[in-house]
Amino acid sequence: xxxxxxxxxGAVGRGAIGLAAGFGRFGTFAASMARAVPDIGIWGRQVxxxxxxxxxxxxxxxxxIAAFTGIVLAxxxxxxxxxxxxxxxxGTLVGKTMILELGPVLTGLALAGRVGxxxxxxxxxxxxxxxxxxxxxLAYDPVSYLVVPRVLAGLAMFPAVVAFAxxxxxxxxxxxxxxLLDLSTAEFIRGLQLFFRRFDVIFSMIKAASFGLAVxxxxxxxxxxxxxxxxxxxxxxxxxxxxxxxxxxxxxxxxAVALL
Amino acid sequence: MSxxxxxxxxxxxxxxxxxxxDLEIRDGETMAVIGGSGSGKSVLLKTIVRLLDAxxxxxxxxxxxxxxxxREELYALRRHxxxxxxxxxxxxxxxxFDNVAMGLRRxxxxxxxxIAQRVAESLRRVEMEGYDDRLPAEISGGQxxxxxxxRAIATRPKYLLYDEPTSGLDPxxxxxxxxxxxxxxxxxEVTSVVVTHDMASAYRVANRVAMLxxxxxxxxxTPAEIRACEDPVVRGFIEGRPDLxxxxxx
Numbered sequence: 016x017x018x019x020x021x022x023x024x025g026a027v028g029r030g031a032i033g034l035a036a037g038f039g040r041f042g043t044f045a046a047s048m049a050r051a052v053p054d055i056g057i058w059g060r061q062v063x064x065x066x067x068x069x070x071x072x073x074x075x076x077x078x079x080i081a082a083f084t085g086i087v088l089a090x091x092x093x094x095x096x097x098x099x100x101x102x103x104x105x106g107t108l109v110g111k112t113m114i115l116e117l118g119p120v121l122t123g124l125a126l127a128g129r130v131g132x133x134x135x136x137x138x139x140x141x142x143x144x145x146x147x148x149x150x151x152x153l154a155y156d157p158v159s160y161l162v163v164p165r166v167l168a169g170l171a172m173f174p175a176v177v178a179f180a181x182x183x184x185x186x187x188x189x190x191x192x193x194x195l196l197d198l199s200t201a202e203f204i205r206g207l208q209l210f211f212r213r214f215d216v217i218f219s220m221i222k223a224a225s226f227g228l229a230v231x232x233x234x235x236x237x238x239x240x241x242x243x244x245x246x247x248x249x250x251x252x253x254x255x256x257x258x259x260x261x262x263x264x265x266x267x268x269x270x271a272v273a274l275l
Numbered sequence: 276m277s278x279x280x281x282x283x284x285x286x287x288x289x290x291x292x293x294x295x296x297d298l299e300i301r302d303g304e305t306m307a308v309i310g311g312s313g314s315g316k317s318v319l320l321k322t323i324v325r326l327l328d329a330x331x332x333x334x335x336x337x338x339x340x341x342x343x344x345x346r347e348e349l350y351a352l353r354r355h356x357x358x359x360x361x362x363x364x365x366x367x368x369x370x371x372f373d374n375v376a377m378g379l380r381r382x383x384x385x386x387x388x389x390i391a392q393r394v395a396e397s398l399r400r401v402e403m404e405g406y407d408d409r410l411p412a413e414i415s416g417g418q419x420x421x422x423x424x425x426r427a428i429a430t431r432p433k434y435l436l437y438d439e440p441t442s443g444l445d446p447x448x449x450x451x452x453x454x455x456x457x458x459x460x461x462x463x464e465v466t467s468v469v470v471t472h473d474m475a476s477a478y479r480v481a482n483r484v485a486m487l488x489x490x491x492x493x494x495x496x497t498p499a500e501i502r503a504c505e506d507p508v509v510r511g512f513i514e515g516r517p518d519l520x521x522x523x524x525x
Contacts, residue, residue, distance in 0.1 A: 056383060141366075144362065144364060144367075145360050145361075145362065145364035146364050146365075146366055146367070148321075148326050148358075148360070148364065149358070149360060149364040149365075149366070149426075151324075151326055151353070152324060152326070152353055152356065152357075152358035152427075153353070153377050153378040153381060153426075153430075154350040154351070154353045154354050154378070154381050155350075155377075155381060156346070156350070
């Protein structure tokens with residue numbers, strides 16, 4: 016007779032093996048991507064197109080989120096500081112929080128949904144309809160043609176989008192402060208400059224680039240390893256978004272520990 | 276140059292799909308590979324261009340063992356092999372023109388005007404002139420297969436591999452596609468492998484027919500020879516009589 020713990024232990028074991036196999040597949044995938052980078056003739060023409068699709072087209076949602084985040088930050092700072100802390104610290108809180116944390120993280124999470132899902136669904140559909148095999152038969156390395164331009168575009172465009180989001184978030188905080196909080200522009204800027212360091216912006220860009228790398232690579236990985244039909248594409252898309260979001264939060268903590 | 280398979284094995288997990296395939300496709304001939312659904316016909320075709328790696332055995336294409344080729348050598352070989360997919364596998368974000376031009380743009384030694392000429396010629400051969408600007412979603416299934424064939428022949432390959440080229444088509448379109456396969460063999464002098472389970476198509480296009488059964492080649496011969504074959508498994512398949520195959524198994 017089997018012990019009662021045999022079934023759950025077996026499930027845990029299978030899960031661990033599956034996870035290890037997944038890491039192995041991802042490592043192989045990352046290695047094939049690194050090997051494909053010199054094929055500039057294949058991905059060169061694609062990368063600008065992908066920069067427009069992944070970056071420029073993502074600006075509206077990123078700016079929308081940043082604007083409302085800036086407004087809320089200013090109002091909550093005012094609510095928290097009332098009577099205890101000078102009001103010009105509203106500028107400090109809006110600037111620091113927007114640049115160091117909420118600009119990159121909220122933009123990253125939004126783009127994980129928009130960009131990561133888009134990549135996984137597109138490449139997954141190409142996989143199940145044999146379009147990736149067709150690329151192979153036409154002597155195109157599909158990693159060079161599909162993955163490298165998306166990852167490079169993500170690496171370049173996430174920081175650009177986050178830079179706009181940071182700026183708009185601070186701008187929205189300033190507009191809120193001078194219109195709703197009886198704060199002058201000079202006071203807001205005084206607070207903004209108080210603890211500002213150039214490294215804050217560099218930190219924001221490093222985080223954004225790492226999020227871009229993670230979201231695009233995860234999207235490409237799950238799309239590339241789709242097998243089956245429409246249901247499998249849906250599953251790959253969901254997995255890409257969930258894993259990307261989790262990885263963004265892990266990277267967020269990692270950079271805080273490593274660089275602050 | 277021909278295509279030679281010797282002792283080719285392929286399994287997916289515990290399911291053995293190819294169990295020691297020995298087959299030679301001679302220079303300039305059209306070989307139809309027939310067999311039931313799930314018998315491994317498409318897998319066999321994919322191993323020839325290494326879309327799938329064989330687990331054991333040797334596959335020689337153009338005198339080269341495909342398993343030994345480096346990545347660059349494999350892509351160089353694939354430029355000589357046209358592959359027509361079962362559902363065409365056209366790039367759905369590209370126009371018909373760009374689909375057909377894709378293989379030609381792989382090497383940068385062809386000018387855009389030469390590419391445009393070759394695309395027009397390839398589309399004319401499959402009777403799809405005037406469809407250049409359409410997207411795959413805007414044309415019918417039969418037309419998509421023709422564009423898939425135009426894409427495969429655009430680079431002037433020495434070999435053409437067809438994966439179920441007539442599946443899902445009406446009888447008239449099936450005949451049109453069969454005639455195109457014959458036309459390509461005649462005009463381009465290619466060596467062709469046609470995977471199909473449509474016996475009428477196999478008889479029409481093939482110089483020889485190979486039947487795949489339980490992972491092995493059960494029969495190889497001309498259409499006349501397969502019609503005269505006494506093997507109950509072969510007869511059961513070509514006559515659509517499962518009772519014969521069941522008797523043979525018993």
